[in-house]
Amino acid sequence: MKKGLALTLAAVMTSSMITAPNALALNYSGSQGNEATFETLQEARISGPEAVKDLETNQGKMYVSHPVLDGYTEGTTYVYRSPNLFGGRAAARLNTNILVFSDKHFEDKTAAQEYLKELGVTDLIDQATGSAILVTPADPEAGFGAADQKNYYALQTAICSQKAGGKDAEGNDVSYSDAEYFGGYGYIYAIGIDGGATFLNNYIAGSFDYVSRIAGMLLINGDMDSISRVASLVPTYLVNAPESVVEKYKAANDVNASDVTAKTAVYFNQELPLQKVAVALQEKTEAEHIADAYYDMFIKAMRVPVVQRGLYTAGTPWQGYNFDQAPYSLCDRNAVIAGVTEDGIHVIRHDEERFAEIQTEGGEYLQTWFEYLPEEVLNHTAPAGSVPLILANHGGGDDPRLFVDEIGLLELAGKERFAMVAPEHQYIGFTRTEDGMKEGILPQALPELVKYMLETYPELDASRVYATGYSMGGGATFRGISGDASLFAAAVPMAASGYVPTEEEAAQYDTLDMPIMLTTSSFDLAGAFNQAAGTIAEGYQTQINLYLGFNEMNSIDFDFDTYDLVGFEADRTVKTTLNKEYENTTWYLNNDAGVPMVAVSYTDSLVHALYPEYAKLVWNFAKHYSRNQETGAIEYNPFVD
Known part of the structure; x- marks a missing residue:
């Protein structure tokens, strides 16, 4: 049995990563209708x-x-x-x-x-x-x-x-x-x-x-x-x-x-x-x-x-x-033509009331989402439980399709044959009330969306469900895994606003682990990276220690004088060049079994923006993990291609 955690940490968020509605905003279009x-x-x-x-x-x-x-x-x-x-x-x-x-x-x-x-x-x-x-x-x-x-x-x-x-x-x-x-x-x-x-x-x-x-x-x-x-x-x-x-x-x-x-x-x-x-x-x-x-x-x-x-x-x-x-x-690029890519990833838009019972105080709910399905899922030629699923969360002000394309997930899905579901969640992460800003319904709605996908498409692999998102979508990723950690085998919040789970949500981690990698870059927003100091921001430090605790690992007393940029000694450090352009460094922290459970990835010179190479960072981290559907334990395979 895992040790319980007392949540005494405060959530650190950056206002520019978070948006909330001024009025009811259902029926998302994304079209000029001309x-x-x-x-x-x-x-x-x-x-x-x-x-x-x-x-x-x-x-x-x-x-x-x-x-x-x-x-x-x-x-x-x-x-x-x-x-x-x-x-x-x-x-x-x-x-x-x-x-x-x-x-x-x-x-x-x-x-x-x-x-x-x-x-x-x-x-x-x-x-x-x-x-x-x-x-x-x-x-x-x-x-x-x-x-x-x-x-x-x-x-x-x-x-x-x-x-x-x-x-x-x-x-x-x-x-x-x-x-x-x-x-x-x-x-x-x-x-x-x-x-x-x-x-x-x-x-x-x-x-x-x-x-x-x-x-x-x-x-x-x-x-x-x-x-x-x-x-x-x-x-x-x-x-x-x-x-x-x-x-x-x-x-x-x-x-x-x-x-x-x-x-x-x-x-x-x-x-x-x-x-x-x-x-x-x-x-x-x-x-x-x-x-x-x-x-x-x-x-x-x-x-x-x-x-x-x-x-x-x-x-x-x-x-x-x-x-x-x-x-x-x-x-x-993996262009969508008449609803499908050349390599057979089908894009299906849904506008439904399926999740209307889960509402914010302002009456918003998850109504629109986009499914990205390999043709072998739709024609049922893929074996049952063989296709991984990624929950892909867009950033503030973005379109779900824009996020999936510009972050590189659509192109990678064609090569790696995973499925995706991309919710339109602009106004359900937070709600503005007379008492100020309040949490929305992402911890409740996103797990239900994942369950719907697994129930609807038996070809999807329930042991290999991953979550990622950029900026506000990174915050949505934290909230989605907090809603039901048992659904996810790994998470990669990118350039993310932070989130501290409720006591009830945190209690899941008494018995569950969660592999997680946080990403940032040189000119990221303040919640992720402190540009003046040249270090990860306090918000990211909070999240790192939070998930170290959830994974029964020792917390970090950050020392940026000794350890540049991340402030800790890593068990493994990997340096690569993305797209023959920009240097990337990823630091891994292992648990007692030698499994990397918490990681930080940093790309030099880049601003807060979607970059197709980021999808490869996500996949190359997440693909090594699966969650045993009987025991709930994380299983790590370092030899996955």
């Missing part, structure tokens, strides 16, 4: 503020188009928006942007729209959800030049300024509408045709701030000045490119291997295969080349900004918005 539109850029600037002002979290704000576009050359750029764009909270980051650069001249909007249709781009965007932006030269007679590079900077700034704002001429606070109305974030792909390809080669590829935000490029024909270079790695698909251009993109992507078929010659980096250059070997129509580049390259890559704002960006009046940094990290 019809398809085709407009000039100037028309889109006029339409945007009215279209986004009533989306969730936008109400009460004054919206305007981004002033960086005020000097943009009129009549040169067109915007197609698919139906039902993602929107509200941070959901617009799920929108795809395809930028098409062509030196063709169009007499009117109808001709421009017909051109995008002929290229097949509007069909691709309808399938993906997002916008296609057709850019033509500022000077049609001279073709693309320096003025178009200025326009490109303005367009990039407007597209990437998600939830950004400033002051109007009268000094009023304003928010910018363009990023939500037609912009994006991590799924930005560029297509250059003829003079448009030459423009991308000479004016965009050579600028680190520009090219390192693009997740994939297709260049059809075009040339490149001999003095020009490619400033950053970028997946590139080349059609009829001179050999000198091919070599420059190969050098930028540091390729060291090749795969040649009748269709393409693909040159790639063996360590990071996303760094690739594909050279088309067959004559095809422009539309066919676009489809090949989109399905073979674009949807397999995404970009995420994870470093400090302002890094390697142009010093203009518009510098310094939240996602204004370079590079955006290039990461694997």
Whole structure:
């Protein structure tokens, strides 16, 4: 029998990690609910503020188009928006942007729209959800030049300024509408045709701030000045490119291997295969080349900004918005098309009253969740009890689908064949009452969601259920495992707000253990990392000692003078480099049996942001643990692949 614990610790929370409702907020959408539109850029600037002002979290704000576009050359750029764009909270980051650069001249909007249709781009965007932006030269007679590079900077700034704002001429606070109305974030792909390809080669590829935000490029024909270079790695698909251009993109992507078929010659980096250059070997129509580049390259890559704002960006009046940094990290993507990924992970949305009896004092309950199920679960070909399940909790203001994608869990699920359930829990973690902020219903609702999944899908393995989440989702992870620890074999709260279980919840640990890893980074929020001191914060120190006690291990008297950053001597320390970019260190503390039960993982240089490499940290920790369904004991297997 495990020793009981007296809970004398106070919960340490960071307000920016926690959000609570002002009013009842059921029926989550995450969609703008719009019809398809085709407009000039100037028309889109006029339409945007009215279209986004009533989306969730936008109400009460004054919206305007981004002033960086005020000097943009009129009549040169067109915007197609698919139906039902993602929107509200941070959901617009799920929108795809395809930028098409062509030196063709169009007499009117109808001709421009017909051109995008002929290229097949509007069909691709309808399938993906997002916008296609057709850019033509500022000077049609001279073709693309320096003025178009200025326009490109303005367009990039407007597209990437998600939830950004400033002051109007009268000094009023304003928010910018363009990023939500037609912009994006991590799924930005560029297509250059003829003079448009030459423009991308000479004016965009050579600028680190520009090219390192693009997740994939297709260049059809075009040339490149001999003095020009490619400033950053970028997946590139080349059609009829001179050999000198091919070599420059190969050098930028540091390729060291090749795969040649009748269709393409693909040159790639063996360590990071996303760094690739594909050279088309067959004559095809422009539309066919676009489809090949989109399905073979674009949807397999995404970009995420994870470093400090302002890094390697142009010093203009518009510098310094939240996602204004370079590079955006290039990461694997597992795109969802018609509800399923290429590798057979099906996404199923649920909006139900199943858990309506568990309510906050404000009347909120768990109504919406997303299931991510390998096809072998849905078609019942997986053996019973063979597929692990991860409870994936989004951060404050995020969309569950956004979290699963940007944290890297969706891509990893395809490789490792685990299932996930991602609840929409924005307003059920806390409730605002006349007496102040009160705890919500996560300790009750999240275990019920897990039980529902296990009962509904017998292929899921009840002994291998794991919980994770980022920021507010890390706090939700603490609450979920506290609600019923017996359901979970391990937990990984990331950049998390803290939680101290009630006495009743803590009593579970008289007989149960809980393997747990806490993650943080250099520029994390104050509840997880103390940036001034360069150490884990008091909130994390509290959680570490709490779970050491739950696991019948000795508490720590933290000594940061002797032990940098974490303040304790670890039983094992592992240093790695994530995505060949950022150094990560993980410290493990073992119980008397030599099993690592409490760990802390720290990534250097990163801000408080979702990063696809974090999913690998989660899985590489959690996969070694299972919970015996008869005894409740944790079983540790260090040899799991």
